[in-house]
Amino acid sequence: MEELLRSIEKKVRPLIGLGKVADYIPALANIDPNQFGIAIYSNDGKLYHTGQAKKNFSIQSISKIFSLTLAMKHYGEDMWERVGREPSGNPFNSLVQLEYEMGIPRNPFINAGALVVSDMNHSRFASPHYAMREFIRRLAGNSKLRSDKVVSNSEYEFRARNASMAYLMQAFGNFENDVEAVLRNYFDNCAMRMNCIDLAKAFSFLANKGYSHHSGEQVLTRRETTQVNGLLATSGLYDEAGNFAYRVGLPGKSGVGGGIIAIVPNRFSICVWSPELNESGNSLAGIAALEALSESNGWSVFG
Numbered sequence: 183m184e185e186l187l188r189s190i191e192k193k194v195r196p197l198i199g200l201g202k203v204a205d206y207i208p209a210l211a212n213i214d215p216n217q218f219g220i221a222i223y224s225n226d227g228k229l230y231h232t233g234q235a236k237k238n239f240s241i242q243s244i245s246k247i248f249s250l251t252l253a254m255k256h257y258g259e260d261m262w263e264r265v266g267r268e269p270s271g272n273p274f275n276s277l278v279q280l281e282y283e284m285g286i287p288r289n290p291f292i293n294a295g296a297l298v299v300s301d302m303n304h305s306r307f308a309s310p311h312y313a314m315r316e317f318i319r320r321l322a323g324n325s326k327l328r329s330d331k332v333v334s335n336s337e338y339e340f341r342a343r344n345a346s347m348a349y350l351m352q353a354f355g356n357f358e359n360d361v362e363a364v365l366r367n368y369f370d371n372c373a374m375r376m377n378c379i380d381l382a383k384a385f386s387f388l389a390n391k392g393y394s395h396h397s398g399e400q401v402l403t404r405r406e407t408t409q410v411n412g413l414l415a416t417s418g419l420y421d422e423a424g425n426f427a428y429r430v431g432l433p434g435k436s437g438v439g440g441g442i443i444a445i446v447p448n449r450f451s452i453c454v455w456s457p458e459l460n461e462s463g464n465s466l467a468g469i470a471a472l473e474a475l476s477e478s479n480g481w482s483v484f485g
């Protein structure tokens with residue numbers, strides 16, 4: 183497997199230079215684009231990795247899966263009254279549907295949806311970011327994980343678009359807590375720094391019927407796990423979810439830090455990272471690596 187990973191790294195590294203690192207905040211714009219790492223964690227605890235799999239990066243929207251998981255554990259089916267389960271076909275930070283759909287975001291992975299989910303967690307936990315951080319540390323089996331304050335403060339400074347969504351949802355009665363406080367927690371979660379190995383381990387429960395073996399925890403039920411994977415497959419890559427299904431064929435979730443996680447149900451959890459993004463805000467070399475990996479192993483869930 184590691185030989186395959188090395189050959190995939192060699193194949194996709196030349197793509198670096200064709201994309202663009204996230205530049206909406208200075209703290210992310212300064213990253214060295216010439217980086218690539220990948221890690222695969224099997225359900226029987228084997229770890230395979232290559233490249234810069236041990237280098238920490240900003241997990242950004244990958245954090246939305248942790249938030250959704252926590253909210254599902256606490257709210258169950260009730261949460262779907264406040265957020266939908268349909269792909270949006272729009273960029274992750276789009277506002278257009280939100281007004282004519284009465285403040286109900288299309289799904290939990292676009293920013294508006296993740297903000298509603300963060301609002302739910304805010305109502306449940308006294309210190310929502312710390313609850314999240316502890317949850318992530320447990321799932322990754324790494325007690326040192328933390329959020330990057332420079333990144334989250336910078337996100338807060340440039341929050342106009344995310345703040346607009348949250349206030350619009352508040353105007354529709356779909357927001358319970360102080361918008362500014364929820365934004366702070368949302369940005370702290372997005373600014374968590376993790377590496378490919380941490381993330382592959384943290385999401386192993388999604389490949390393993392909801393059970394995380396290294397933390398010894400049934401994180402979600404088997405049914406909830408299939409539901410999260412279904413949502414990842416349909417909305418995890420925003421307006422590129424169809425292309426990702428076509429090219430890779432796995433439930434996945436990207437972040438503007440250049441990370442993408444993907445799940446081979448009942449077998450493996452994967453994380454790939456390379457900071458340059460395509461027009462939809464997804465890692466360019468990352469998608470190419472996952473495509474090659476899925477194709478070589480016949481891992482597409484579509485047969």
Ligand SMILES: NC(=O)CC[C@H](N)C(=O)O
Binds near residue numbers: 275337344372437
């Ligand atoms: N797609 C992403 O990773 C976006 C996350 C980013 N923190 C934002 O809210 O804009």
